[in-house]
Amino acid sequence: MPGRTAQNEGATTATRILDVAEGLLQTRGYNGFSYADIASELDVTKAALHYHFPTKADLGEALVTRYAERFMKALAAIEAGDDDPRAKLDAYADLYAQVLQGRRMCMCGMLAAEYQTLPEPMRARVLAFFDENVVWLERVLERGRVGGVLAFRGSAAEAAMLIVDAMEGTMLVSRSYADPARFRSVAGGLLDGLVGGRPDAAPTGS
Amino acid sequence: MPGRTAQNEGATTATRILDVAEGLLQTRGYNGFSYADIASELDVTKAALHYHFPTKADLGEALVTRYAERFMKALAAIEAGDDDPRAKLDAYADLYAQVLQGRRMCMCGMLAAEYQTLPEPMRARVLAFFDENVVWLERVLERGRVGGVLAFRGSAAEAAMLIVDAMEGTMLVSRSYADPARFRSVAGGLLDGLVGGRPDAAPTGS
């Protein structure tokens, strides 16, 4: 990739703005960065940013829309693979683990914290992201149960919500410790305990 | 309680400031409220607030310190009870459920999202809060396992981290949906699946 810089020189300006703003949003939150921050990283003026994204609400909506679309494509890619259901769940957890690199939080988890301060269009996108995650997981879980390779208590919908919420939560906490290994340990332990798919290790000590 | 108002007229001014600021912090985040917001709710001037808490960092540190102390006292109260370990875990989840009323997020979960923008003293308090939660849970889990009433995979430390992280995560997501029932369902499902303590319902479909 010749000529590429940290700000992705080969891309359109709008895309480069989104790339920088995305990093700031996932690191500092929607209320934790300004147009001035983006401008200084890209070495352009604030006015130029307002040409591409007139208001911060416009920018925020574009950011969460792009993020959600990219995430759904990644889910579709996992879906298309020929792995077994447990491997799909591991791949799902790995999506979050990748985001956690560079001390980034899941964008929608971050926005969930700031939910009460968000413009309405952003709120709707955040909830849609969680809904779509739950639907995807529900399908994987249900198929795994029908196929006899996954076993879990309760409904697939409840298990799916638990997985989404636990991913967001352990990401949130592990990021504060700057410890991606903590995330991997907790996420792996959740999947082991929830759906099995491995030789059932006898609980120790009893 | 005669003479009490929503702003707790009977308390000292510093306490009333903390009460209002606490609600704002847990609802909107540290970067989502200002001294002007507190002043308008209490009907005092911003200057009066700065007398009690010179800087916002001072206020933030006082808030997280008070919150953590109160939470640890609640944990000690559960510890002192003669309930069985599973009941203690349910009581633990109920602490979070109570916070979620009024659309509030756990203060330290909220601050974990904003971690990168926090002054160092606040950061340390947030991590200490999580550490103390894990230590408390670890003890409950270990005693339950030794006593034969709890069974879970892996180490007590890993299970404790999973519980803390999942509580924070499901709180974060459920609050966006304004749906405390969602929290209760997911938190209950986690404890059922993780530690049992109930008749082992056979997984369906396999």
Place this chain on the structure above:
DNA sequence: GTCTATAACGAGATAGAC
């Protein structure tokens, strides 16, 4: 301990030249 007043700065946003 609380007030008025204001300083000092940064945020989001716009006008108009180039």
Place this chain on the structure above:
DNA sequence: GTCTATCTCGTTATAGAC
């Protein structure tokens, strides 16, 4: 499409009277 310049407002914080 990007710039300079500017505007308005909100935010944190301080000085000094009461």
